[in-house]
Each structure stands twice: as C-alpha cells, then as structure tokens.
Amino acid sequence: MTSEVPALSVLDLVPVRTNQTTGDAVNASRSLAKVADAEGYRRYWVAEHHNMPAVAATNPPVMISLLAAATERIRVGSGGVMLPNHAPLVVAEQFALLEAAFPGRIDLGIGRAPGTDPVTSYALRHGAGGVGDDAVERFPEYVENIVAMMNEAGVGVSVAGRSHELRATPKAISRAAVWLLGSSDYSARLAARLGLPYVFAHHFSGNGTAEALELYRSTYQPSTEHPEPRTFLTVNAAVAETTEEAEQVALPQLLAMLTLRTGGRLQPQLLVEEAAATEIPDAHLPLVEAMRRRWVIGEPSTAAKQVAEMAARFDVDEVMVHPVAGAYAAESADAAPAREATLRLLAQAMGPIPT
Numbered sequence: 001m002t003s004e005v006p007a008l009s010v011l012d013l014v015p016v017r018t019n020q021t022t023g024d025a026v027n028a029s030r031s032l033a034k035v036a037d038a039e040g041y042r043r044y045w046v047a048e049h050h051n052m053p054a055v056a057a058t059n060p061p062v063m064i065s066l067l068a069a070a071t072e073r074i075r076v077g078s079g080g081v082m083l084p085n086h087a088p089l090v091v092a093e094q095f096a097l098l099e100a101a102f103p104g105r106i107d108l109g110i111g112r113a114p115g116t117d118p119v120t121s122y123a124l125r126h127g128a129g130g131v132g133d134d135a136v137e138r139f140p141e142y143v144e145n146i147v148a149m150m151n152e153a154g155v156g157v158s159v160a161g162r163s164h165e166l167r168a169t170p171k172a173i174s175r176a177a178v179w180l181l182g183s184s185d186y187s188a189r190l191a192a193r194l195g196l197p198y199v200f201a202h203h204f205s206g207n208g209t210a211e212a213l214e215l216y217r218s219t220y221q222p223s224t225e226h227p228e229p230r231t232f233l234t235v236n237a238a239v240a241e242t243t244e245e246a247e248q249v250a251l252p253q254l255l256a257m258l259t260l261r262t263g264g265r266l267q268p269q270l271l272v273e274e275a276a277a278t279e280i281p282d283a284h285l286p287l288v289e290a291m292r293r294r295w296v297i298g299e300p301s302t303a304a305k306q307v308a309e310m311a312a313r314f315d316v317d318e319v320m321v322h323p324v325a326g327a328y329a330a331e332s333a334d335a336a337p338a339r340e341a342t343l344r345l346l347a348q349a350m351g352p353i354p355t
Contacts, residue, residue, distance in 0.1 A: 002309070003144060004078070004292065005017075005051075005243060005308065005351055005352065005353055005354065006307065006308065006311035006317050006318055006319050006350075006353070006354075007042040007305075007317060007318040007319075007353055007354040007355065008040075008041050008042065008267060008318070008319060008320075008321060008346065008347060009039075009043040009044065009045070009114075009232070009318060009320040009321065010032070010033075010036045010041050010043070010044045010151070010317070010320065010321055010322075010323065011044065011045050011046075011047065011119065011203065011320050011321065011322040012029050012033070012044065012045070012046050012322075012323075013046075013049065013055050013057050013081050013150065013322070014029045014046060014055060014056040014063065014154075015049045015054060015056070015253075015269050015354075016053065016054055016055065016056050016058040016268050016269065016326055017268055017269045017270075017271060017326070018091050018267075018268045018270060018271055018274065019271060019289040019327075019329070019333050020268070020270065020333050020334075021333070022056050023213035023334070024160050024333045024334040025054055025056040025306075026056060026063075026066070026302040026328065027205055027334040027335070028334055028336040028339070029056075029063070029067070029336075029337050030066060030067060031047070031216065031335055031340065031344070032069060032323070032335070032336055032339055032340055033067040033071050033076070034070060034346060035340045035341055035343050036071075036074055036181065037071040037072060037073055037074040039065075039075055039154070039343055039344055039347040039348075040347060040352075040353050040355050041295040041343065041353075041355075042074070042075060042233070042354070042355055043074060043075035043076070043107055044068070044071070044074050044075070044076050044109065045068060045076075045077045045078060045080070045109055045117040045320065045352075046060050046064065046077075046078060046079065047060070047078075047080070047174065047305060048060050048078065048081055048082045048111075049116060050085075050116035050120045050121075051117060051120040051286075052122065052266050053114070053266065053267055053268050054256060054266045054267060054346050055266075055270050057089075057130070058076035060077075060079075060080070061078075061081075061094040061095065061098060064077060064078065064098055064106065065075050065098060065101070065298055066192055068101070068102045068106070070099070070259070071153070073105075074105070075106070075107050075177075076102070076103050076106060076107070077106055077108060077109055077176070077177070077179075078107065078108055078109045078110075079109045079181065079199070079234075080108075080109030080110050080111040080112055080179070080181040081108065081109065081110055081111065081137060082111050082112075082114055082116075082202065083110050083111065083112065083135070083142055083143070083146075084112065084121075084135035084136050084139065085116075085121065085235070086114075086124075086136075087116060088142040088145045088146050088149070089145075089166065089168065091108070091110075091146055091147060092145075092146045092150050092168035092235065093149075093168045093169065095108045095146075095150060095168075095176040095198070095222075096150045096169035096172055096174065096175070096176070097169065098235075099150070099172070099175060099177055100169060100172070103173070103174050103277050104174060106176040106177070106250075107176060107177045107178075107179060108146075108176040108177065108178050108179070108182050109178075109179040109180075109199065110143060110179070110181065111181040111182070111187075112136060112139050112182070112186065112187060113114070113258070115187040115254045120255075121130070121257045123284065127168070131198075131304070132332065138139045138189075140190055140193075140194075142177075143180070143190070143196075144194065145196065146168075146178070146191065147175075147196075148287060149166060149167060149168040149173060150168050150169070150175045150176060151175055151207065152167075152172045152173070152275060154166050154167035154168075158244065160203035161212055161323055162321070164210070167278075177197070178192075178196055178197075179196065179198065179199055180196050180197070180198050181198075181199045182198070182199075182200060182201065183200065183201040183204055183208075184208070184211075184212070185211070185212055185215050187316050188200070188212045188213070188215045188216040189215065189219065189352045191216055191219055192216050192217075192219040192220045192221060192222075193219070194199055194223070194270050195215070195220070195221050195222055195223025195224075195225070196223070196226065197231060198213075198216045198230075199228040199232055199234065199320070200213060200231070200233045200234070201232065201233075201313075202213050202233040202234050202235055202294075203234040203235050203250055203320075203322045204234075204238045209233060209314060209330055210233060210313075210314060210330060211262060212251030213231055213233070213314055213315070213316075216229060216231060216233070217228035217229045224326065230322060231316060232316045232317070232318035232319060232320060232322065233296065233310075233314055233316055233319065233320065234319075234320040234321075234322055235294075235295070235307070235310060235319060235321060235322065236253070236296065236324045237295065237296040237297070237303065237307075237319070237321045237323055237342055238250035238253075238295070238297045238323070238324050238338070238340075238342055238344065239296070239297075239298065239303040239322045239325070239342040239345045239346045240299065240327040240338065240341060240345070241298055241299060241300075242299055243298045243299050243302070244295075244300065246278065246297045246298050246303075246325075247297060248290070248328075249272055249325040249326045249338040250295065250297045250324055250325060250326070251272065251275040251276065251326065252269050252270040252271065252272060252274070252290055252326035253277075253326060254279070254291060254292060254295075255270060255275050255278055256269055256270075258280070258284055258287060258288055258289055259289075261287060261288025261291075263285070269326060270326065271326065271327060271328060271329050272326050272327065272328045272329075273328065273329050275326065296310075300345040300346065300348065300349035301349055303345070303346055303349065304322070304346060304350045307319050307321075307346065307350065308350070317354070320328050321341040321342070321346065323336075323339040323343055324339075324342075325339050325341065325342045327337035
C-alpha cells in the first residue's frame with residue numbers, strides 16, 4: 001500500500017523551444033536536475049526520442065552522465081532506453097560504466113517501442129539491435145542478457161559450438177537498477193515474469209493504467225532481487241502560483257500533444273505567448289480537454305492533492321512527474337523557470353517527501 005505522501009521523481013524529455021538551441025535545452029535540463037536534487041526528488045529519468053525538432057533527448061546514456069555529474073544525491077536514469085534501437089551489449093556496457101562512475105545512483109529503464117519514425121528506426125537498428133522486427137521479437141531475450149551482462153559473472157554466449165563468457169565491464173561491484181517501461185500489457189506481463197520493477201507511461205497513454213498495474217501485480221513472479229512487485233506511474237504536470245498561470249504555461253505542451261495525436265509534424269515547442277495566439281479548431285477542443293483532465297495543472301495545494309490522490313488510486317508509493325510548463329519570451333533561452341517552479345512548488349506543497 002502507498003504511504004500518505006508518495007515519493008516524487010522526474011521524467012525529462014529535454015524539450016526544445018522555438019527560441020532555443022540544442023545546447024540551451026541541455027543546459028535547461030541540467031539546471032532542472034539540480035532543482036530536483038535539492039528538493040528531494042527520488043530519481044530523474046531522461047527519455048529517448050529521435051529525429052524530432054521538439055525533443056533533444058536522443059541519447060540517454062550521454063544525458064545521464066551529464067546530469068549525474070551535475071547532481072549529488074538523486075538517482076539518474078533512462079525513461080527509457082528503447083532497446084530495439086541498440087545492441088544489448090552496448091546498452092549493458094554503457095550502464096555498467098555509468099554505475100561504476102556513480103555507484104548506487106543509476107537506473108536503466110528499458111522500453112520496447114522505437115521512439116521514432118520508421119526510417120530513423122531503420123537507421124538506428126542497422127548493424128545494432130537488429131533489422132526489421134527481429135529486435136522487437138527478441139526483446140525478452142535481450143532484456144535478460146543485459147541484466148546478466150551487467151553482473152560480475154556475465155553471460156555465456158555460444159558461438160560455433162563453443163561457449164564464451166561475455167561481460168559488460170571488467171569487474172562490477174554493483175549493477176544499475178533495471179526497470180521495464182510500457183503503455184500496454186506486454187511489458188507488464190514480461191516484467192512480472194522476469195521479476196523486475198515496472199513503470200506505466202500514464203503521462204503518454206492515460207488509458208489502461210489500472211488494468212496494466214493489476215496485471216503486473218497479480219501475475220508477478222518473485223525474483224531474488226525483487227521478492228515483491230514494485231511499480232509507479234508517470235504524469236504530466238504544470239504547477240504555478242495561480243491556476244490561471246498554470247493553465248497558461250501548460251498550453252504549449254497541450255498543443256504539441258494535439259499535433260501528435262492528430263497526425264501533424266512536431267515542431268519546436270511554442271513559447272507561452274505563441275501558444276496563446278494559436279487558434280484551436282473547434283473539432284479538436286474535446287481532445288485537448290480530455291488530455292488536460294488527465295494532467296496535473298493548478299496551484300500548489302490543488303496539484304499536491306491530485307498527485308496524492310493519484311498515488312492512492314493506483315496504489316503506488318512513487319509518482320514520476322513530467323514537468324510540461326512552457327516558457328515566456330522574456331525568459332532566458334538556456335533556462336526553464338516554469339518547469340523549475342513546477343518541481344519546487346509541488347515538492348513544497350506535498351510536505352516532506354520520502355527519498
């Protein structure tokens with residue numbers, strides 16, 4: 001069962017605004033991670049997306065190294081590495097090295113989706129995680145291999161009738177924590193079968209959350225490392241001093257998601273003023289409102305109550321916040337003041353949060 005006050009964590013897609021360079025977006029995320037560290041958030045995860053002008057989170061291991069080096073306490077990880085894009089050994093080596101550099105602070109969240117368009121997916125897979133559907137079909141095997149390769153004992157690989165030992169690092173003394181991510185029942189079933197922690201992408205899907213979590217818990221097979229099922233969920237959030245301001249800063253991301261849901265091409269995230277000047281077609285207003293109802297948008301006390309109620313409703317002791325607050329034109333391009341305010345105000349309104 002959940003505690004009265006859930007732990008808080010952060011999911012960051014490293015958004016790129018219309019007034020930002022890639023470097024600006026990375027610097028803004030580095031500052032945001034420092035805020036999360038100072039405010040007592042449990043973990044800070046970065047996503048993997050490719051060939052999108054609105055998102056700079058293309059390489060989780062590189063971002064993780066930057067963010068872990070800029071923080072002191074918080075766990076830093078991937079939300080997640082899209083495994084079909086990569087050779088399993090490469091992923092294991094990257095996260096074994098990160099864990100060696102920042103012991104006890106690294107999470108490896110793994111997803112099965114490509115996180116990009118088919119052409120980019122092909123370019124990523126060619127010579128890496130496989131070509132075509134092979135990497136997706138072998139996803140369970142690849143997950144198990146990564147876990148084994150990051151351990152000191154490694155894994156045995158059979159080549160030409162001979163067994164060879166394969167390790168991701170010369171001498172591991174600890175291993176990055178492995179989580180499976182999903183927005184359907186596939187990863188819930190696999191995480192339960194493998195005895196791994198599981199995260200539902202509530203911020204993206206919003207449908208089927210309770211069903212996926214129940215499926216995971218009810219079919220969970222205990223493992224040595226995880227005798228009990230462990231899970232949490234993600235949620236989009238924009239918190240400001242007033243509800244009116246929270247609604248204003250949430251609009252750029254709502255419009256971006258509207259574009260995604262209606263088959264448009266994502267562009268750099270609009271500034272607050274640009275979003276306010278954008279006319280939403282009447283036919284799309286119900287979709288915008290449906291998305292908005294699933295998000296946490298409001299002043300601190302209301303937002304904190306919503307997060308606590310969500311944790312209780314889905315019986316989780318941790319909620320991962322995706323801070324979606326946009327920026328005003330007058331604000332520095334290499335910072336994200338409204339995203340930082342979302343984390344500060346929510347943490348302060350929740351009271352002492354478990355770390």
